[in-house]
Amino acid sequence: MVIAMNRKKGLIAALGLTAFLAIYAFLGFYLLPTLALKKLPALLQEKTGQQAQLSAIRFNPFSFTLAMEGFALAAKDGKNLVGFERLFVDLDALESAKLGGVVLDTIELSNPQFNIERRADGAFNFADIQAKQAEPEPETPDGDSVSLALLIHQIAVKEGRIGWHDAITGQVISENLLPLNLTLSEFSTQAASSAVGDLSLGLESGGNIEWHGDFTIAPLASKGQLKLENIGLARTWQLFLQQILPMEIVNGLLGLQVDYALTEAPHGLLTKVSNGNVDIKQLEITEKNQGKPLLSVPALTVSGISVDVNQQQVGIAAVSSSDAAITAWLQADGIVNYQALFAADASVPAAAQPVAPAVPEESKPWLIKLDELALNNYSIHFTDYSQTKPVELQLSDLNCKLQKFSTQDGGKLPLQLSSKFNNNGGLKVDGEMSLQxxxxxxxxxxxxxxxxxxxxxxxxxxxxxxxxxxxxxxxxxxxxxxxxxxxxxxxxxxxxxxxxxxxxxxxxxxxxxxxxxxxxxxxxxxxxxxxxxxxxxxxxxxxxxxxxxxxxxxxxMVSRTPIEPAATAKPPAEQAAGKSAEPxxxxxxxxxxxxxxxxxxxxxxxxxxxxxxxxxxxxxxxxxxxxxxxxxxxxxxxYDMASVGIKGKYQFDNGDSDIALNFTNMPLPLITPYMAEFAGYRIEKGQMALDLQYTIKQGQLAVQNKLLIDQLTLGEHVENPHAVSLPLHLAIALLKDGDGKINLDFPITGSLEDPKFSIGSLLADVLVNLVTKVAMSPFKALGSLLDDDKDFSAVAFAPGSAELAVEESAKLDQLNKALLSKPKLTLEIKGIAYENLDWPAMRFEAVKDVLKKMKSGELRDKGEKVRHEYIELSDDDYKRLLAKFFGEVFPLEMDRSLLGKPRMKSNPDADFYPLAQQKLEGIFPPDPQRLNDLAIARANHIAQYLADPGGISKDRLYLLATELNNAEAADGIKSVLSLSASQ
Known part of the structure; x- marks a missing residue:
C-alpha cells in the first residue's frame, strides 16, 4: 500500500514535471520566440520611427541560447540602416548564479551591416531615428546604487560590413569596410578584469586595419597594437578630409603600426604611444579643384615614435624620405599659394569657425625630441607669377639632415642641407638654429x-x-x-x-x-x-x-609713375627724437x-x-x-697709345682731396670733337701730355694744369655757331717753341659752394683768356725770345726818311731771331707816312724836284733829253734855278744887286737862298703820292732787312696796304708790325 502510494506520488510528480517541462519547452522554444518575433519589430519601429524586420528568433530554454536571424532596420526611404544575418547568445546560468550577475559564454554576430550616410545638407541618416524618451527614473542614493556584473567569455563579430555614403560634396562617395571581424575574450565589467581582443577590418578600396590588445572597463584601461596597411589616402581624403584640408590627395598609401597604452586617471585619460612607425608611399597632393601638383612623395618613413600625453613628450627616432617634389608659387597678388590655401575661408560665418580652447596662462610646454631627419634627393620648384614674365626657380638634388633635435635645448636644430639651384648652381647650409x-x-x-x-x-x-x-x-x-x-x-x-x-x-x-x-x-x-x-x-x-x-x-631707366606716400601717424616723441645709427x-x-x-x-x-x-x-x-x-x-x-695715371687721396667726411691726373702720349686727333665744339676746328696732328694736380680744401678748388702739346696742327674748319671765335692758328704758332712743342702751366681756382660753379666753364674761360691774350699781344707772347723792354710791334723812322736807324736795326735783329725759331709765324708790315711830321721834311725835295724839271727843260731846249728824276743839280744850278723859280712865283718880293745877285726886298742883307727855299716850300701842299711812296719805302726797307741779311723767307713777309696819317703822332713816326700764322 505504501509502495503503491509512493509510486502514485512519483508518477504524479513525474507527470507534473513532464508537464512543466513541456510547458516550459513550449514557452521557450515556441511561444516566446513567436511573440518576440511578432512584437519586437513593432516595438523597434515605435521606438525609432524606422521600419524593422526580423526573420527568425530561436531560443533554447534549457541551454539558454538565443539566436536571432535576418534582422534589418530600414529608414523611411527603404534603405537599411543596420542589420545582421544572425545573432547568437549563449548564457551560462550556473556561472551567472555564482557571479550574481550575467555570464555569457558566447556572443556571436554574423554578417552585421551598418550603413552610414551623410546627406548633402550635412545630416546623417541615423538622425532620423527618434528614440522615445523614457521617463526619468527616481534618483538612487550613491550608497544604494547597484551595478550589474557582466562577464562574456567570448565575443565574435564575423564578416561584418560598414557602408559609408557621403553626399555633402554634391556627389555621392561610397566606401565599404569589409570584412569586419572582431573577437573578444573574457570581457567583464568587474574591476581589474582584462579582456583580450583582435580586430581586423578591410577597406573595399584597398587596405587593412588590425588591432590586437586588451582592455578593462573598471578602471578604463587598454593596451595593445594598432596596425594599418596600404590605406588609400586618396580615398580617405574623399571620404573624410576634403572638407578639412584645402588641398586634394590624389594618390598615396599609408602604413601605420603603433603600440599604445591608455589608463584612466582622476584628471583624464593617460595615453602613451610607443614603437610607432609610419610609412607613406606614392603620396601625391594637388591644389583642390585645379589639379596643379603641390607635393609628390614617393616614400616617407617615420620610425621610433613615442608619445606620452601626460608628460607632454614626443619622441621620434628617425624621419626619412627621398625623391620628393614640392611645387610652390607666388601668385600675382603677392601671396604664396600655401598661404592662400590655408587662409581661413571668409565665406564661413564666424559662428561656424571652431573656437580654440582656452589655454592656461602657464601651460607646460611639450618636449619634442627627434634623433634624426634625413631628406634625400628632394626638389622644390617655385614660380613667381607676380612678375610680368614668370620666374622659374628650382632646388634639385636637395638633401637635408637634422640630428639630435630637442625642444629641451631651446629648440636647437642641427641642420645640414645641400642642393642644386636650377640644375647648375649649388647651395650648402651647415649649422644650427633655435626656435624660441x-x-x-x-x-x-x-x-x-x-x-x-x-x-x-x-x-x-x-x-x-x-x-x-x-x-x-x-x-x-x-x-x-x-x-x-x-x-x-x-x-x-x-x-x-x-x-x-x-x-x-x-x-x-x-x-x-x-x-x-x-x-x-x-x-x-x-x-x-x-x-x-x-x-x-x-x-x-x-x-x-x-x-x-x-x-x-x-x-x-624705366619710367615709373610716382606713388604718393601714404599719410603716416606721427611717431611718438621718444621715437622722433631718437636717431638711427649712421651706417x-x-x-x-x-x-x-x-x-x-x-x-x-x-x-x-x-x-x-x-x-x-x-x-x-x-x-x-x-x-x-x-x-x-x-x-x-x-x-x-x-687706344693702347696714351697712358693715363691717377694718384691721390680723397677725404669722404668733408670732400677735401688732393689728386693728380697724368696723361702722356695722348693723340690729339682723338679729341677733335671737343676742339670742334669749343673752337670750330678739327685737329690734324699732335700729341698731348697733361699733369693735373687739383686740391679741394674747405670747399675751395685749386687746380694746377701743366700741359705739353707736341706738333699740334689744326685741320679744316667745322661750322659751329656755338664755337668761340679765337685766332687759334696765331696762338698756336706763337706758343710753339722751335721744336713744335707748347708748354702751358696755368692755375684754376673756384668755390664749390658757388651754385654756378663749373670746372668745365672755368677751364674754358682760362683757355679763351690765354688764347685771346696771346693773340692780342703776340710780341709779348715771344717774351722768352725778345727783350721785353722794347716795342717790337713798331719800327721808328726819322721824318720824311725811310732809312733804318741803328737802334731799330738792332731791334729787327732780335725779332729776326724769334721768327727763325717760329717757322709758322708770318710778319705783316704796314708802312705809314705822317702828313704833319713827314711832309715838312719832304717839301725841300718837292722844290728841288721843280728845279730839276726846269733844268730838264733847259737841256731839252739844247737838244738833250734827260728826265728830271735822273738829273743831279750842282750847287750853282741849284742857286740859279732857285732864284729864277722864286722870281717867277714872287716877282715883287725879289730884286738883284748891282752885281746881279738875288736878294729879298724886305731884307736885302739876308741870305737869299734859305729864305727863298722856305718861302717856296710853303706854296707846296702835302702830296699823297709822295707820302705813300715814303710809306712803301719804309715797309720795304724793313722787309729787305729781315730777308737779307736776316734770312727770313720772303714768303713769310707780307707788306700791307700803306696808311697816310693826318693826325698828330705823339709817340713818333713808326711803321707797324703784326704777326699771323700760316695755315
Missing part, C-alpha cells in the same frame, strides 16, 4: 648661381638684359630675432662672368670676368659694413652721351685689373669716341669714418 626665440648660426656655401633667371626682377626698373653671370659665396651667417634684428655675416663672394646688354641698342653695357669680394664683415644691428678687398677682373663699361645731352644710362662702411682696397671702357659723346658737333683699356690700379682706405681718406692709384691706356 628664433636664432641661428649657419655656414653657407653658394656656388655658381646663374643670375639670368632673375631677369624679370630687373625689368621693371632697367632696360638691361642679364646675359650671363654666376654668383658664388661662402661664409658664416648669424641671425637672432629680438627687439632689434641681429644679423651678422663674415665671408667672401664673387660674381663671375657678368655680362649685361643694353636692350635699347643691343650692345654690351657692363661686364667683367670676375668680381671678388673678400673679407666681408656685416653687422646689421650696428650698421657696420666692412669689405677687406674688392677686385674687378677685366671690367668693362660703355658710357655714351647722346645728341640731346642725355646718357645711355638715362635710356636704361659705417669701409672697404680696405678696391682693385682693378685690365679694365676697359668705351666712351662716346654724340652731343658734340663731331661725335667723340674713345676706348680706354689696360686700366689697372687700386683704391684703398674707402670708409665712411670721419677723417678717413681714400687713396687712389690707377693707370690705363687710351
Amino acid at each position: 626665440p628664433f636664432a641661428g648660426s649657419w655656414a653657407l656655401d653658394i656656388q655658381d648661381v646663374n643670375l639670368k633667371v632673375f631677369q624679370p626682377y630687373l625689368d621693371p626698373f632697367l632696360k638691361l638684359e642679364l646675359v650671363d653671370g654666376d654668383f658664388s659665396g661662402k661664409g658664416n651667417l648669424q641671425l637672432a630675432v629680438a627687439e632689434q634684428l641681429q644679423l651678422t655675416f663674415q665671408g667672401e663672394a664673387n660674381l663671375e662672368g657678368l655680362v649685361t646688354r643694353d636692350q635699347v641698342k643691343n650692345k654690351d653695357f657692363l661686364k667683367w670676368a670676375n668680381l671678388e669680394l673678400a673679407g666681408i664683415d656685416i653687422d646689421l644691428a650696428k650698421q657696420d659694413f666692412k669689405l677687406a678687398k674688392v677686385m674687378f677682373d677685366r671690367p668693362y663699361l660703355r658710357f655714351n652721351i647722346k645728341k640731346d645731352g642725355q646718357t645711355n644710362v638715362d635710356d636704361l 659705417r662702411v669701409s672697404i680696405g682696397k678696391i682693385e682693378l685689373k685690365d679694365g676697359k671702357s668705351d666712351f662716346a659723346d654724340y652731343s658734340l658737333i663731331l661725335p667723340f669716341v674713345a676706348a680706354m683699356n689696360s686700366l689697372n690700379g687700386e683704391v684703398s682706405g674707402f670708409s665712411s669714418d670721419k677723417d678717413a681718406a681714400a687713396k687712389l692709384a690707377l693707370k690705363g691706356k687710351v
Whole structure:
C-alpha cells in the first residue's frame, strides 16, 4: 500500500514535471520566440520611427541560447540602416548564479551591416531615428546604487560590413569596410578584469586595419597594437578630409603600426604611444579643384615614435624620405599659394569657425625630441607669377639632415642641407638654429648661381638684359630675432662672368670676368659694413652721351609713375627724437685689373669716341669714418697709345682731396670733337701730355694744369655757331717753341659752394683768356725770345726818311731771331707816312724836284733829253734855278744887286737862298703820292732787312696796304708790325 502510494506520488510528480517541462519547452522554444518575433519589430519601429524586420528568433530554454536571424532596420526611404544575418547568445546560468550577475559564454554576430550616410545638407541618416524618451527614473542614493556584473567569455563579430555614403560634396562617395571581424575574450565589467581582443577590418578600396590588445572597463584601461596597411589616402581624403584640408590627395598609401597604452586617471585619460612607425608611399597632393601638383612623395618613413600625453613628450627616432617634389608659387597678388590655401575661408560665418580652447596662462610646454631627419634627393620648384614674365626657380638634388633635435635645448636644430639651384648652381647650409626665440648660426656655401633667371626682377626698373653671370659665396651667417634684428655675416663672394646688354641698342653695357669680394664683415644691428678687398677682373663699361645731352644710362631707366606716400601717424616723441645709427662702411682696397671702357659723346658737333683699356690700379682706405681718406692709384691706356695715371687721396667726411691726373702720349686727333665744339676746328696732328694736380680744401678748388702739346696742327674748319671765335692758328704758332712743342702751366681756382660753379666753364674761360691774350699781344707772347723792354710791334723812322736807324736795326735783329725759331709765324708790315711830321721834311725835295724839271727843260731846249728824276743839280744850278723859280712865283718880293745877285726886298742883307727855299716850300701842299711812296719805302726797307741779311723767307713777309696819317703822332713816326700764322 505504501509502495503503491509512493509510486502514485512519483508518477504524479513525474507527470507534473513532464508537464512543466513541456510547458516550459513550449514557452521557450515556441511561444516566446513567436511573440518576440511578432512584437519586437513593432516595438523597434515605435521606438525609432524606422521600419524593422526580423526573420527568425530561436531560443533554447534549457541551454539558454538565443539566436536571432535576418534582422534589418530600414529608414523611411527603404534603405537599411543596420542589420545582421544572425545573432547568437549563449548564457551560462550556473556561472551567472555564482557571479550574481550575467555570464555569457558566447556572443556571436554574423554578417552585421551598418550603413552610414551623410546627406548633402550635412545630416546623417541615423538622425532620423527618434528614440522615445523614457521617463526619468527616481534618483538612487550613491550608497544604494547597484551595478550589474557582466562577464562574456567570448565575443565574435564575423564578416561584418560598414557602408559609408557621403553626399555633402554634391556627389555621392561610397566606401565599404569589409570584412569586419572582431573577437573578444573574457570581457567583464568587474574591476581589474582584462579582456583580450583582435580586430581586423578591410577597406573595399584597398587596405587593412588590425588591432590586437586588451582592455578593462573598471578602471578604463587598454593596451595593445594598432596596425594599418596600404590605406588609400586618396580615398580617405574623399571620404573624410576634403572638407578639412584645402588641398586634394590624389594618390598615396599609408602604413601605420603603433603600440599604445591608455589608463584612466582622476584628471583624464593617460595615453602613451610607443614603437610607432609610419610609412607613406606614392603620396601625391594637388591644389583642390585645379589639379596643379603641390607635393609628390614617393616614400616617407617615420620610425621610433613615442608619445606620452601626460608628460607632454614626443619622441621620434628617425624621419626619412627621398625623391620628393614640392611645387610652390607666388601668385600675382603677392601671396604664396600655401598661404592662400590655408587662409581661413571668409565665406564661413564666424559662428561656424571652431573656437580654440582656452589655454592656461602657464601651460607646460611639450618636449619634442627627434634623433634624426634625413631628406634625400628632394626638389622644390617655385614660380613667381607676380612678375610680368614668370620666374622659374628650382632646388634639385636637395638633401637635408637634422640630428639630435630637442625642444629641451631651446629648440636647437642641427641642420645640414645641400642642393642644386636650377640644375647648375649649388647651395650648402651647415649649422644650427633655435626656435624660441628664433636664432641661428649657419655656414653657407653658394656656388655658381646663374643670375639670368632673375631677369624679370630687373625689368621693371632697367632696360638691361642679364646675359650671363654666376654668383658664388661662402661664409658664416648669424641671425637672432629680438627687439632689434641681429644679423651678422663674415665671408667672401664673387660674381663671375657678368655680362649685361643694353636692350635699347643691343650692345654690351657692363661686364667683367670676375668680381671678388673678400673679407666681408656685416653687422646689421650696428650698421657696420666692412669689405677687406674688392677686385674687378677685366671690367668693362660703355658710357655714351647722346645728341640731346642725355646718357645711355638715362635710356636704361624705366619710367615709373610716382606713388604718393601714404599719410603716416606721427611717431611718438621718444621715437622722433631718437636717431638711427649712421651706417659705417669701409672697404680696405678696391682693385682693378685690365679694365676697359668705351666712351662716346654724340652731343658734340663731331661725335667723340674713345676706348680706354689696360686700366689697372687700386683704391684703398674707402670708409665712411670721419677723417678717413681714400687713396687712389690707377693707370690705363687710351687706344693702347696714351697712358693715363691717377694718384691721390680723397677725404669722404668733408670732400677735401688732393689728386693728380697724368696723361702722356695722348693723340690729339682723338679729341677733335671737343676742339670742334669749343673752337670750330678739327685737329690734324699732335700729341698731348697733361699733369693735373687739383686740391679741394674747405670747399675751395685749386687746380694746377701743366700741359705739353707736341706738333699740334689744326685741320679744316667745322661750322659751329656755338664755337668761340679765337685766332687759334696765331696762338698756336706763337706758343710753339722751335721744336713744335707748347708748354702751358696755368692755375684754376673756384668755390664749390658757388651754385654756378663749373670746372668745365672755368677751364674754358682760362683757355679763351690765354688764347685771346696771346693773340692780342703776340710780341709779348715771344717774351722768352725778345727783350721785353722794347716795342717790337713798331719800327721808328726819322721824318720824311725811310732809312733804318741803328737802334731799330738792332731791334729787327732780335725779332729776326724769334721768327727763325717760329717757322709758322708770318710778319705783316704796314708802312705809314705822317702828313704833319713827314711832309715838312719832304717839301725841300718837292722844290728841288721843280728845279730839276726846269733844268730838264733847259737841256731839252739844247737838244738833250734827260728826265728830271735822273738829273743831279750842282750847287750853282741849284742857286740859279732857285732864284729864277722864286722870281717867277714872287716877282715883287725879289730884286738883284748891282752885281746881279738875288736878294729879298724886305731884307736885302739876308741870305737869299734859305729864305727863298722856305718861302717856296710853303706854296707846296702835302702830296699823297709822295707820302705813300715814303710809306712803301719804309715797309720795304724793313722787309729787305729781315730777308737779307736776316734770312727770313720772303714768303713769310707780307707788306700791307700803306696808311697816310693826318693826325698828330705823339709817340713818333713808326711803321707797324703784326704777326699771323700760316695755315
